[in-house]
Amino acid sequence: MTMLNRKLRRDLWRLRTQAVAIAAVMAAGVATLVLGMGAYQSLEETRAAYYDRQAFADIFASVRRAPERLRDEIAAIDGVAAVETRIVDGAVLDIEGMMEPASARLVSLPDDGVALLNRVYVRQGRTPDPERPDEVVVSEAFAVAHGLEPGARLAAIIGGKRRTLQIVGTALSPEFIYAVAPGALVPDDRRFAVVWMSRRALAAAFDQDGAFSEVSVKLLANARASAVVEALDDILAGYGGLGAFERKDQQSHAFLDSELQQQRAMSMILPPIFLIVAAFLVNMTLSRLVALEREQVGLLKALGYGAYEVGWHYLKFALAIALTGAAAGLALGLWLGHGLADLYSRFFHFPFLIFHIDASVFAGAVLVSLFAALAGASLSVRAVVRLPAAVAMQAPVPPGYRRFAAVGAGRLSQSTVMIVRHIVRWPARSAFTVIGIAMSVAVLVAALFSQDAIERMIDLTFYRADRQDATIGFSVERPLATLADIARLPGVMAAEPVRAVAVRLSLGPASRRIGLMGRPQESDLSQLVDSDDRALRLPETGLVLTDMLAGILDAEVGDTVTVEPLEGRRRAREVPVTAIVQNYVGLGAYMEIAAVNRLMGEGLQMTAANIKLDPSAAAGFYGAVKVMPAVSSVGLQSVALQTLRKTMAENILLMTGVFTVLAMIIAVGVAYNSARIQLSERARELVSLRVLGFTKDEVSWILLAELGLLTLAALPLGCVLGYGLALAMTEGFKTELFRVPLVIERSTYAWSALAAAASAIGSAFLVKRRLDSLDLVAVLKSRE
């Protein structure tokens, strides 16, 4: 080892606490980068491989009842590579030991061999024997949630008839990686199942002999998806087609997309913050080291070392810290990544999920941390290279201080004057300390506000908008008179009808396929909420859009939107937009139920009912619903809310915990380094004061009050930055599926400020201990 490297090693060891603090900030940046990019890549690649292996379709269309012969017609559409027809419907499950009913999506499997598209991935057992109509395969997550194994039995109400199904296998499917019941927000494996049955059995149950109710299409490589969608719509129009849609609108796929988008947004927003802070810390620390070693720089040059050799020596100090940080960050990122993969495997149903990170991500992470170190070190190293040896050997010019009119003129004590002048004397460092601590507050705000956002989402969704206790969905329209039957069910205190129709809304060049919801004008259970959180009465004839949908269509109140039903007679109408309402999940369009029925040119029909329940009679209600004909799904708001809270508690708590720790690393890194550098610069001055009779506490006050003042200035700034960061995150996370409301409670600001302040105080105490233990005599003897 050369002598310079030996010096480097000893310098690093001597400044190890500061070096570790900087490396930790760097590690946090690298870890968030590896975590974000790793999660993104793992999820995307796993999904792509899974889709490929199971032949996940590109285009989907539901239809009321289409004859099987259309299959050839669809296959003949330009650009279509493969076609698979299926029968898909809903059912209610009656599970032993579970009072409330569960919902199931019934999906047919071809009777003659393996499916062309959307192949199931059998995990246990086998596929059903077409000769045995009661044999089924159930989704693995549901089976696990109830401890069901092949051989177990399952009671279901299918097409109005109660049947006992025989489970012969469990499976996963690329269509249900993210599997949620109709109308639910998060997966509930206990209450939602995908049930695969033989085509023959389902055809018999739903009167679909020689017909299909769903078609999937695989496209050729160069096909134009929109053209195929159009052609498909034309073919299915006469058979009750509900409108074809592309993969991007497939529910499971869209949820995954939304998660991918979030991960990408996170890896764009967070790592730069950490790396910028780290660069500043390198700059602060290295410029102090260079200042302290000014004479050594001169000496080395005088001894014949080249300017660049000496510069390289100091640069290596920064690079060593960066490499340590990058290594720790990679390890931390991998560890966290495995935690995230574990979370994903609970949330998403993949047959395999390997946390895989490209070598390029590792290389990129190392490169950016080296770059951050280089950027931080550049000024100091340049100064080292340029400093002439003769000048370096002389003592530096003492720092000049200036009087400020406002400072020292008043009745401030001399120690206060010292504090203020010192802050003003080093404006860049003071500013950086403020910004650094503010960044940590900001990261905390951005991490903690998700809790507020979810509470806001829950408040709007469950307590203001969808206030019903249960929703019963029917597989086909029912006459409005059915409502009276529902109202008579045990425990039902109120019931309101819903008529959902698949429509295409268009305004100018923009158009969107959506389920238009018809509801009674004086609906009390399920309400629309305007931008001031007031309940909004549906207009008699107009159309109400959610804010996101209005944005997509570029529609404002007063605009006229073309509403084209995708079922029935499909007669398009022009309908004015009369209001825009808030929601955070999905897209929505609403009209008065009678207006929807008029639009359809039908009598009074309903497809679902919202219900207010007497909780004490819930058991009777559940029992009745389980045997009610034509019910295809039962949604329970209270259970949904519980599931949502449980899921969020697990996921958010973990992520918030991680980000809180990372944010505190920033605060400690900044505060500790800032205080240590000050201590190094002022040790002599402070020790003189001790000699003159100042107590330890008085001297610490002079040093630490400065840090305190800077921290105090950083807290409000951090809250403002936090708001900005939260705004960037909500914008980055915004998808058609989910919007995170930008709601930050005061308590969130307070906790963030408190956590950052606590980190700063902790760092201050570490430095105070050093200050207290300084040897008065030794410091005074030393020449700066």
Add this chain to the structure above:
Amino acid sequence: MQRETVISIEGLTKIYRSGDVEVHALRGVDLSIGAGEFLVLLGPSGSGKSTLVNIVGGLDKPTSGRVIFKDHNLTALDETSMTRFRRDHVGFVFQFYNLVPSLTAWENVALITEIARNPMSPSAALELAGLPAARHDHFPAQLSGGEQQRVAIARAIAKRPEILLCDEPTGALDSATGIRVLEALAKVNVEIGATTLVITHNAAIGAMADRVIYFADGHVSRIVANDVRQPASSMRW
């Protein structure tokens, strides 16, 4: 003239340990110092002068022996009481001034008058130490070495200390400036009556002392009393 004894040093030893090496900085020093006395401590580097002064000033503790200041046994004081003792009774002047760079001359003195019990005004202290009023508002970086040392002296005397300890106060100054600093010290010694100990390598300075204490190898090797103190202005080196 018989002076009242304010400091008595009895059997003072100090051993520094660094690793396996023991350094005997003081090997049993006995000394009585009278009120208002002006002592010059002479001797080569490492002879124990600074160690003695540091212990008398409450900066350091002896390995054995006692220092009695009036009724206080300094060697028995704890950390807090030592700080208190320095704050109330001791003024220090160092070779490298040790001024606070972010405070002006006047403010550096005010730093002490804010915490002292019966201080003179910063301006009075600066005047006594010989810094022209026009320089009171200058920062240390704007003052010459001699001026900075006068600020340090003013800072040391502003609390009206009973003990004034000066470690090589002229060590960093040229002779003309050094003499002016010494004049200031002599004046202060007379006017506020502080018992003054001046460490120096410069034997010529001994002429202005009441007594010159010679140190060698941790001992007091010789004490020379001057019948007449010479004014600093008469000295040359």
